[in-house]
Amino acid sequence: MKVRQFLQHNILLISTIIAVVLGVVAGMMCRSLKPSSDTIHLVQFPGEIFLRMLKMLMLPLIVASIITGLGNVKGSSAGRMGVLSMVYYASTSVAATVVGLALVLTIKPGAYSGTSTTDIQHNNAMASAMDIILDLIRNIVPDNLVDATVKHSRTETVAHEFQKNVNSSSGGDYRTSNNISQLVTARKTVMVDGANVIGVITYSIVFGVILNQLRRRGDVVAQFFTSINIITFKMITLVMWYSPLGILFLITGQILSTSDLTDTGQTLVVYIATEMAGLAVHSLVVLPVLYTILTRKNPYVIYLKAMQALITALATSSSAATLPVTMQCVEQRMKTDTRISRFILPVGATVNMDGTAVYAAIAPMFIAQYNGISLTFGDVIIISLTAVLSSVGSAGVPGAGFAMLLLVLKAIGLPERGISFLVAVDWLMDRFRTMVNVASDCLVVGVVSHYTKLPPRDTSETQSEPPREEQEMLEIDLV
Template structure:
């Protein structure tokens, strides 16, 4: 009897959804939307159900495991710097790929084809929103960044209390985190069915159109994400963690497929935390801090997508970007990644900010919005892969510091 691992099952489900969707086509949409699509919604809800518990319990455990607020500050600063550095590299790779393929050359767009995008928050609004006035409300709304801040305060409070009373809380949160991981394992056993049900209606509705239009843009983002994952992330995992590229991507395969399907860094977070510890050997204290932070501020895939789409829109409107404008895209995109939530569609908010910063027509969003769902799959997959790679680096750095 052949036993397939979960990653293979998820990949088979993804392929089957494309094949069945193309064969069934739009006439089958009513049946698919009524009977099959809700299964995908249930799967997403099951994952979302565990996001806040995993972030809250794991971060508190990670904080108390560190045992030192100075250690927390050291890890936090290094993590943020490394995340922003890889984000800047991602934008440069996006520019490079788009510069070679020249997406958008020869295309035209109607000037009135605008798309509505929610206004991006200012940097001060982001800082204010980070601190929850009501942490229970933040948890209910799954606002990850405020939950992270509250978790850090709880962890620091436990460290400050110390003694037997603190030990009781540490044991509680540790047990709660373990229970959360077990529930994630149960949820993930349903992943192949959830993936099939999520993608089938998309393919059936759009048919070949889901891939054919603006293929050059899709190709740029896909190739750029692959280059960044191999050249940057697997290199980090090799140099710091001693993982070969095959070992690294095998350990990341499940969460990469979940991210590719759900287009949500937050939805992939519980699986990422579980597998980084079990398959890549990262300590719980480091992964419990670095991964939730990465799901919030690490947007390398989105940054790469911005580099490609900015050049694409500039080509469509016949605008030659100067070196200064390209540097502005890199700076704006890197900083904007901090304030963009890890949810589907957040990339359009960042792209709108970048277009405004360099003076490109905002109408260009209409073209990108048409294929944004496809692009979102690639960029979210890259985002969570970067979270795993940076976690490996930080884990090894802490082990070296402890040995020194």
């Protein structure tokens, strides 16, 4: 009877684990058949549909969950949650950067390449770091909210070549005219594809706080967003029953499309071991110890209850796309107050990037070691600051970590030689980084819940909560 009950409550989790195993086995077995690019594309298609479903629900879930969460928080609780979460995010990001730097300086994975020492170029170091900070601020305050749902701001350096006419004397009264080409660089802020999630979150937070202050006058609006939230969660339920199939084809297609890495040498193996060690130390030691100190509770229980979200993060390589699943696990398995989870998780999926911070510390140091470059203490400090800032501003989507790495390399003038090693394994390492990000999001919810005692919901003041029977029906659907 207990086994049957366990299977009923964990059928989706079990199916997802089986899908991961089958995806790895099928991918390894089919590699020997050397499928064409068209075949691989067709294999990946069901997984692509699953990823598109999750991304489709991401923005409405973020907006509705933050507004309804803050709309039901009374008094100074919203401010307490915000301060606690931001302090935690900053602390764990710094800790992740320190862990990454400690391991990469100790193991020195790039030193196995045996390259000779070269001179480092420091041009544009401070300017690039400044661009990262300014872009982060620009995206926090978008000039067009509708545009922010599909694009975000980024500063790019544009090179312009122009001809300069120079007159020179050739003796006597004769003068010759020469055209000299000059290359001039200029910074330009452009809009690039990719939702400005930070800007949307900022607007939703301000909207939710003001809605809270309206009390009864905001009941209609609060009920509207509550209904959107319920509908979105029911749509998530439908997507989750498709998730095992989508995950199966995602993993199979990725393995089939990966080039042979057996001849990449010792350098790549040591790099993978270094980053995996950094992610493991941070997620299995640093974060649990911090959580235990702050709450006096077992952090690994949180990991077990969030297993569905962690597996989805491994498959999708996107903390933003995993957000619907993370919210489901936190609210239904961890039994967290929805007013806390619906505020903390959307913010965490964007700004809490511990795995990316580990990567941002290790990868630039690896490039420096690979090129035989000796970095000064000031260079290491710049890498650390840039890693933390860029990890906060990076989008929670696949490939965002690699784009962030280019910014860090530019911040200290490192060459891009050796970056092909990182590209070769980024598809794999990015998935483990995303798992660390999601695990940290779940733990911060536990920390904030421990220190935030919310008052009971006052149904006489607001109708923003769904009827009790409707909420119970929603919970049954999401188990």
